[in-house]
Amino acid sequence: MTTSFHCSLTTFLSSLITVVKLVMQGSAVYYVAIGEGGSGITRTRPHTANGFVFPIVLKFYSETDAQHALMLNELIALHGFHDKPASIALKLKNSVIARTILPNIEWFYPVCAGYEKGVFVNYNDLKHSIQRFKGPRFSKITNLRDAIIFMLLEGRTNDWNLEEAKNLGDLGLRATVRSPNPKANRATIIKANFSKADESSSESSSNDEQDRIEKLSEKYADFVYTYIRRPSKPLEAHRTKTLDAADLPHISHVVNDYLTAHGYTASSVVKILRTKDKSHSGEDFAEKMMKYGPAFAYKEMKFLWNLFVFQGRLAARNRKLKTNKIRTALHARAPRNVIKLTSAEKKARREKAQLERGAYKVAMDEILELIHQKAEFLHAKFGGHSVQWYKLDIMQRARLNGAKRAPSRWNAYVKMEVQKLSGDGGLTKDAVPGVMKSLSQQWGAMSKEEQAEATNNAMKDLVEYREIKELAAHNAPINAFHDTRANLEKIERDLAALHARTNNECLLIVVRSSSDHYNKPFLFFLSPKVADFINLAYNQTGADMALKLEAYCISGVSGYVKNQVEATALMKKDTAALIIDNLRKITHTNIPRMIYATFEDSITSKYGVVVEGWPLPKFCSPADLSSRMEVQVLFRAWESGQARFRQLLDDELQKWEERRFNERMSMTNAMDQHMEERATATPGDMPIFESMDTVYMRWQVNELSVSGSGEPLALGKINGVGMTIAFD
Incomplete structure (x- = not known):
């Protein structure tokens, strides 16, 4: 009992102290506006514009705290208020000075969406x-720096490390609802802050609204400047207090932001909503609203009607990419009244169904046999594929994507004749449908040979026209821009719908390859997981990756080859790829790699291929060449066809194998003879140079020379002895 009373007393005293502090502080309120052109410390609340981050208003009950908070305004001014909010937030996050401002205050309460x-x-x-x-x-939040970051990012503090993640939508090509009034566009294209309107005692003539304003606590009577629209008076500017927005009707946040930005009062909003419910079109709505007074202009009311009607449709269209509903049958049929059949009726139905199944099977077999015959006909005429392949192609033709009709001689004839008539100046575009009947009669009177002869050149032009329309690059940058924009919008919606159905993740980056094009880098993903992966794996944001990819695609690989060493390494790689590609073509085999050291054992003996026209004195891999000139000579030789692979004929391959066998036998005999001479020789008779376990010997063996050129004939290693012998 004593403990409970003690707790209650403690709670009461704490509340009393809080009330006393509030009463004492009520007469001393200081406001600080963080932003460009801030007025320093004021006793009245500065005006805050809807849709903009700055100014950020700080409210204190101590002038000393307000003066310390001004240091934050000077710190942000060093970086610039015109930078993107995410960039400013990142700079504040890395600032040590910002962390030490106002450490004596225990808690800060940032509000980015509220009254x-x-x-x-x-x-x-x-x-x-x-x-x-x-x-x-x-x-x-425990410190002022993080509270300002919270305001800059509009509450999305978990995305601050992505730096520009909240502005990635700027890289896309999205449509924006715009007002016919150019001044209103600045409010509509900026992301809304979902805030309520500020109203005052002067915005309505009703005594009820005046009474509600007077009942507000003077402590919270923050003044703002706002535009006021009354039903029967022109636009006015007032210094007003904020009203409790609970009396405002519930409307969509887009319409609410528009009405807030243009100063509509609660009574005006009520009249607008009531008139909207009674109107059947935008013109009807605008005419009815104009009866209330000059504050409701005709064009603005029509735009407001479109905002009411079409914004809901656009929002529903953009949001309808995911649903929690369970997939069910598309059609719901009422149960039929079934009459129970007798045994005789059931037997008759079974017999009838059996006969129908048999007849259907016979007809289907005939059709399949006909399809098989057509497949055999295609196989005999075109070849290249099996009969089964042509059969499947016939059966799946209706399911193939991108199927299109072949060029028609009739279309070519019409195009040719219309061009002739238009070229004479006697036919306008509107008169083209009138000559189709006469052209059809002329076409029908011609034979097949005459039709073919008359449209041969036109058919070529028609095929070329279709190819240009489908595949040719745009010669005007604006055409490429619109083509990119339209297709990316469709792809974006398709990927979003796929993500909603399967929850698969995707990353799409589209950049231009020429500086003449207009489209910005396009980055698209549907989950923060993708953004986190890019940040963790590549230590950069998706926007940075898209910009770097665009720079690379515009400049090309030449911008990355910095010196001669990199250029030589790249040429060696291209040469090796060219050689292995030629080897695979001549052997018709996917050989994994080219072997140079044991080319005869690994390539010639297996595939019967030899090298002709090797331009260098040393047969080795391009990677083993030390001179860039040698690499260039080797690459040009293979590129021009001077160096090539040749497939040996059967008799040539047999002679090559016999010669290779004789050389091996002669080498073995010579080595045996040398070992005998070495065993009986005295020191100094034969030059022997030993180094570790390898013995190098050099002598003349004329009887082993096949070509007579004196070139080395063999290079081998004696197993078990560790000896390398070169024959001259």
């Missing part, structure tokens, strides 16, 4: 700002 946007140091201010607000975004 009042800003950073507060008192919980009651937070409660007043977000209470009964639909979809508030706020947090409780």
Whole structure:
């Protein structure tokens, strides 16, 4: 009992102290505006524009704290207020000075979506700002730096390390709802902050609204400048207090942001919604609203009607990429009233079904036999594939994607004749349908040979026209831009729908390959996992990767070859690839690699292939060449065909094998003779140079020379002795 009373007393005293502090602080409120052109410390709340990050309003109850907070404004000004919010947030995150500002305050309460946007140091201010607000975004943070970062990123602090992740939508090509009024475009193209309108006692003539304003606590009576629209008065600017938005009707956030930005009052919003429900078109809505007064212009009301009607459709269209519904049957049929059959009726139905199945099977066999005959006909005429392949191609023709009709001689004839008539100046574009009947009669009177002879050249032009239309590169950058934009929009929706159905992840990067094109780098992914992977694997954002890819595609690989060493290495790689490609072509085998050291054993003996026209004195891999000139000579020789592989004929291969066998036998006999001479020789009679376990010997063996050129005939190693012998 004593413990419970002690806790209650402690709670009461804490509440009393809080109330006393609030009363004492109520007369001393200081505001700091973080942003370009800030007015320093003020006693009245500065104006905050909807849709913009700056200014960020900080509310303090101590002038000393407000002066320290101004240091943050000077720190951000060093980097520039015009930089992207994510970049400013990253710089603040890495700033040591920003971390040390106002360490004496225990908690900061940033609110980026509420009745009042800003950073507060008192919980009651937070409660007043977000209470009964639909979809508030706020947090409780221990230091001012992180609170400002929270405001810059609009509450998405988990994405701050992606730097420009929140601005990746700028790389895409998305449509934006725009107003016919150019001044309103600045408000509509900026991401809305989902905030409520600020209203005042002067925005309505009703006594009820005036009474509600007077009941507001003077402590929270923050003044703002806003435009006010009344039903029967022109546009006015007022210095007003904020109203409790609970009295405002519930509308979509897009319409709410538009009405907030243009200063519509609660009574005006009610009239707009009531008139919308009674209207059947935009013209009807605009005419009815104009009866309330000059504040409701005709064009603006039509735009507002479109915002009501089409924004819902566009939002539904853009959001309908995922659903939680379970897939069910597409058609729901009512149960039929079935009459129970007798045994005789059932037997008759079974017999009838059996006869139908037999007849159907016979007809199907005849059709399959006909298809098989057609497949055999195609195989005999074209070849290249098996009969089964042609049969499957016939059966699957209806399911193949991209199937298109062959060029028609009739279309070519019409195109040719219309061009003739148009060239004479006697036929306009609108008169073309009128001559189709006469052209059809002329075409029908011609024989097949005459039709073919008349349209041979036109058919070539038609085929070329179709190929150009489908595959030719755009010669105007604006055409390439629109082609890219339209196709990427379709691909984006298809990938989003695929992700919704299968939950598969995707990453799509599209960049231009020429500096003459207009399209920006396009980056598309559907999950933060992809962005995290790019950041962790490549230590950069997706936007940076897209920009680097664009730079590489525009500059080419030449920008990366920095010196002669890299150029030589690249040429060696190309030469080796060219040689192995020629070897695979002549052997019709996918040989994994080219072997130079034992070419005769590994290549010639297996595939019967020899090298002709080798331009260098040394037969080795391009990687073993030390001179760039030698690599260039070797590459040019293979590229021009001077160096090539040749397939030996059967008799040539047999002679080569016999000669190779005789050389091996002669080498063996010579080595045996040498070993005998070495065993009986005295030291100094024969030059022997031993180094470790390898003995190098050199002598003249004229009887083993086949070509008589004196070139080395063999290079081998004696097993078990570790001896390498070269014959001259």
